Amino acid sequence: MEKVNPDFLDNVKEMGAFDISACYSCGNCTAVCPLSTEEYSFPRKMIRYSMLGIEDKILSGPELWQCYYCGECTDTCPREADPGGLMMALRRYTIRQYSVGKIADIFYGGTSSVIAWVFLSLVAIAGLVYFHNPTPNLQRVDPLSFITLDFLHYAGMVLGIVIAFFAIAQLVIMWRSLYKDEMHVTIGEWWQSFWDILINEVFIQKTFNECEDKNRYWAHLALLWGFLGLFLATILAFGIDFLISVDSGLKIIPHVLGIVSGLVLLYGSGYYLYRRYFIKDSYSKYSHHSDWVFIWLMFLAGLTGFLLDLFVWINLPWPAYIAFAVHLVVVFDLLLTAPFAKFAHAMYRPLALWISKTYSNKEKVQQAQA
Ligand code: SF4
Numbered sequence: 001m002e003k004v005n006p007d008f009l010d011n012v013k014e015m016g017a018f019d020i021s022a023c024y025s026c027g028n029c030t031a032v033c034p035l036s037t038e039e040y041s042f043p044r045k046m047i048r049y050s051m052l053g054i055e056d057k058i059l060s061g062p063e064l065w066q067c068y069y070c071g072e073c074t075d076t077c078p079r080e081a082d083p084g085g086l087m088m089a090l091r092r093y094t095i096r097q098y099s100v101g102k103i104a105d106i107f108y109g110g111t112s113s114v115i116a117w118v119f120l121s122l123v124a125i126a127g128l129v130y131f132h133n134p135t136p137n138l139q140r141v142d143p144l145s146f147i148t149l150d151f152l153h154y155a156g157m158v159l160g161i162v163i164a165f166f167a168i169a170q171l172v173i174m175w176r177s178l179y180k181d182e183m184h185v186t187i188g189e190w191w192q193s194f195w196d197i198l199i200n201e202v203f204i205q206k207t208f209n210e211c212e213d214k215n216r217y218w219a220h221l222a223l224l225w226g227f228l229g230l231f232l233a234t235i236l237a238f239g240i241d242f243l244i245s246v247d248s249g250l251k252i253i254p255h256v257l258g259i260v261s262g263l264v265l266l267y268g269s270g271y272y273l274y275r276r277y278f279i280k281d282s283y284s285k286y287s288h289h290s291d292w293v294f295i296w297l298m299f300l301a302g303l304t305g306f307l308l309d310l311f312v313w314i315n316l317p318w319p320a321y322i323a324f325a326v327h328l329v330v331v332f333d334l335l336l337t338a339p340f341a342k343f344a345h346a347m348y349r350p351l352a353l354w355i356s357k358t359y360s361n362k363e364k365v366q367q368a369q370a
């Protein structure tokens with residue numbers, strides 16, 4: 001017997017599913033969805049569960065994370081019930097449910113999220129004001145003469161531990177929710193599908209490419225690779241400073257990588273900002289404030305990362321130090337809130353796809369043996 005949450009639909013509506021009560025269950029949305037399959041069918045099934053308040057069925061399935069919010073279902077819904085919007089609202093709701101100590105609630109509330117973002121930014125600014133060097137190198141740009149490597153090292157370690165703790169704890173919560181004991185999957189089978197998901201769904205996002213709007217696919221890929229490229233450029237730059245020398249000619253590698261990745265991230269985030277502000281596609285006509293904050297932080301991370309590497313390259317000390325300081329504040333906000341805010345989909349989706357892929361493979365093997 002399924003447990004029913006009578007407030008479920010109202011709670012999900014608060015997360016952005018404003019029109020879903022208009023649904024009369026025709027099934028058009030599922031028929032047109034390019035990603036729905038016989039095995040994992042959505043969004044109509046999600047709508048039915050939502051209306052009936054069967055929350056557990058939604059939280060224990062991978063369907064939410066298989067949707068890439070292309071909006072094709074919303075475009076063809078005869079009742080304008082916005083089924084794609086429901087999928088996104090369910091995802092916001094689910095991120096809150098998986099969150100340790102309900103911390104994610106803070107970032108999905110109106111006033112609480114404003115207070116939290118301002119507070120976190122002030123903490124980062126206070127750290128920079130306290131630990132910056134008022135007399136940095138003005139002959140040749142050296143970001144580590146402005147903010148010391150020791151401070152960045154220890155602050156980065158604390159940040160990394162906090163993020164890893166919450167990310168792992170919440171992934172375990174999701175794992176327990178989606179895991180099916182009766183499937184008897186071997187470690188070898190988990191391992192095999194792990195690589196499949198990592199390459200095809202994380203690095204290439206092959207399934208997203210099945211949606212009709214290819215521009216949106218490329219922009220999403222740019223968000224991922226721009227962010228990863230900037231992350232790698234930062235590690236390389238500090239690694240060369242730390243292990244080789246601040247004067248090493250090898251630093252050209254992270255600078256070029258940083259500039260290129262910053263531009264790629266700017267393209268991806270800029271595309272989504274532009275569509276959401278100026279082109280009212282079905283997927284961009286309503287944006288929750290958590291969407292706005294995420295895309296703006298990604299955009300600012302790309303912009304400041306790009307400017308920092310550019311100013312270092314052409315040797316403009318103060319512009320480089322200011323870009324560096326702003327970049328650190330933005331990245332602090334983005335990373336510290338990653339397990340709780342919209343960024344969390346980057347960890348939940350691969351896990352959900354991995355589990356569902358493994359079970360699909362297992363079922364195929366079992367059917368072949370039967
Ligand atoms: S959301 Fe629209 S298309 Fe989907 S079942 Fe309901 S009425 Fe039909």
Ligand code: SF4
Nearest residue numbers: 033067070071073084
């Ligand atoms: S938004 Fe796109 S992927 Fe998501 S349910 Fe609708 S049609 Fe399917």
